[in-house]
Amino acid sequence: MIPLIDVKAQYAPLIPQLKERIGEVLESGRFIFGPEVEGFEREAAEFLGVPFALGVANGTDALVLSLEAMGVGRGDEVICPAFTFYATPESIARAGATPVFADIDPATMNLDPEDVAAKITLRTKAIMPVHLFGRPAPLAALAALGVPIVEDAAQAFGAAGIATTGVCSTFSFFPTKNLFALGDGGLVACTDEAVADRLRMLRFHGSLDKRTHELVGTNSRLDAIQATALRVFLPHLPGWNAARREAAARYAELGLGDAVELPADEAGHVYHLFVVRSPDRDAISARLKEAGVASAAYYVTPSHLQPAMQYLGYKPGSLPETERAAAENLALPMWGGIGPEAQRLVVQTVLAAARVAA
């Protein structure tokens, strides 16, 4: 069986180092905040090229806390894609604001800046692009619209050119992400000191000293054991991402593009997922399953059609390119270290399935 992603293949060589470093945390007895969390925040900020980085409990909290720290709330609108994980618009609603969905560019499956421009109103307080599947969203074109940006970078740690445009950029360290923890974890990269200061308080009950509570916040912390694992993994991330890019190039070389539409390559793309498109998606997926190859269709019901978002009034047909991508996309096996043999089987099976479907 070829899985969609083999996380353990990536971290297995690092298990001895993880045991040693986590052992040190056990000896220290310091599990919340402390030197490991501060160390990871420092190293992540340097890696991303931002002045501030704050660990939080997960990527969803990172989004909600970013909006709150920027003062986005009731009565405000935030424009985001609907072709994304549901946490993107959910965070906007959790912050008390209204998600406004813009359509995607079919060539990239990222936000279409023209449709975003058409949806800006006097209430628009932020644009929340998603670097979907590891491909950087069109930040320059979105920034030119003059609205503050929150980058949902959950799927894109290590992608080129991200995290320095947004006031906040958020990351998830869910174990399948390009940079991952051994459980849940998240991070906010921030380019604005006042926003970073508010976020630091919001993640800890609105307080800096545990005595005076200046804001109504929450409890959302990255813990020391996760920070330790992230510090072990971060130096390996460029190599893992390079291996993903090599695997993406290999899929093209093996002729996969004869059967399905390949994701157009661009230098900054880190292929969190390798997502192809085909009108015969379901037939191809079924054939792969028979051959022992995992595949997955993502966001089949896009966010604007989710039951919880019906109050916003979108209908099938509201976002045509989003809905087409939802019907056609298929993620194929991808991780840092997937080998040519596995990829050859994937490609042969997809080619055979496409021939039957044609």
Ligand SMILES: Cc1ncc(COP(=O)(O)O)c(C=O)c1O
């Ligand atoms: C685009 C996107 N945004 C937000 C999240 C939420 O992150 P988490 O699961 O860490 O809360 C995820 C991942 O799960 C995601 O893929």
